[in-house]
Amino acid sequence: MTDDTIKEVLKRIPYGFYAITSRSGDDVNAMVANWVMQTSFSPRQVALGLEKVSYTYGLIEKGGVFAINIFLKDGADALKPFMKGRSKNPDKMKDIQYSEGPETGSPILESAAAYLECRVVRIVDTGGDHDTVIGGVVAAGVSSPGEVGDTLSLPDLGWSYAG
Ligand SMILES: Cc1cc2nc3c(=O)[nH]c(=O)nc-3n(C[C@H](O)[C@H](O)[C@H](O)COP(=O)(O)O)c2cc1C
Known part of the structure; x- marks a missing residue:
């Protein structure tokens, strides 16, 4: 099996x-x-x-908390301000509307349909370019009700971050 087949299958x-x-x-x-x-x-x-090397890594390591903000399929525009890393876009949070998660203080984006607040259980250094952060889910909220099929996914946008 070639590297390209591994890439092709990971992308599926x-x-x-x-x-x-x-x-x-x-x-x-x-x-x-x-x-x-x-x-x-x-x-x-x-x-x-x-x-x-992400800025987020340092914040999660130091702060020990994070939130997963989930969007509806028509919500992709709300993610645009967060595409670039903090080093390239130091002011990326400047005009963003958010509240503080009640359990962790993590930003809960006003544009999100739902969120999970998490406390870091462990950060596993896998020896790769990405580590694995394990989070215990301590709270959740829903601002736009929906089913899994309503959630924005990467295939909806025709994008890939895999391989
Ligand atoms: C479509 C897409 C998916 C991404 N998925 C991940 C991911 O799952 N994990 C990750 O660490 N970075 C992912 N990234 C890259 C980060 O968003 C990128 O490194 C970002 O600059 C980090 O921001 P920060 O430095 O402000 O923390 C993805 C980027 C794109 C465009």
Whole structure:
């Protein structure tokens, strides 16, 4: 099997498309991400594949909390401000409307349809370019009711972050 076949098959795994928000003290951030999944029922846990060099990594490491902001299929425009990293766009949170998550203080984006607040259980250094952040889900909220089929996904946009 060639590398290209591995890439081709990895790209066939479907993903949602989310904004991961984080906080350490007064510093807040949001980034787009798709490598998100539930990994335990009891306790409820999720995993996030997180780029080591991202600004978010430092905030999650220091602050120990994050939130997964989930969007409806027509909500992709709301993610545009978070496409670029903080180093290229230092003011990316400047005009963003958000509230503080009641359990963790993580930013909850006003544009999000639903959110999960998480406390870091462990950050696993996998030796790769992304580490795996395991989060315990401590709270959730819904501002726009919907089913899984209403959730914005990466295939909806014809994009891929895999391979
Ligand atoms: C479609 C798409 C999906 C992405 N998915 C992830 C992801 O799952 N995990 C990750 O660490 N970065 C992902 N990224 C890259 C981050 O969004 C990018 O590194 C961002 O600049 C980090 O922002 P920050 O430095 O402000 O934290 C994705 C980017 C795009 C465009």
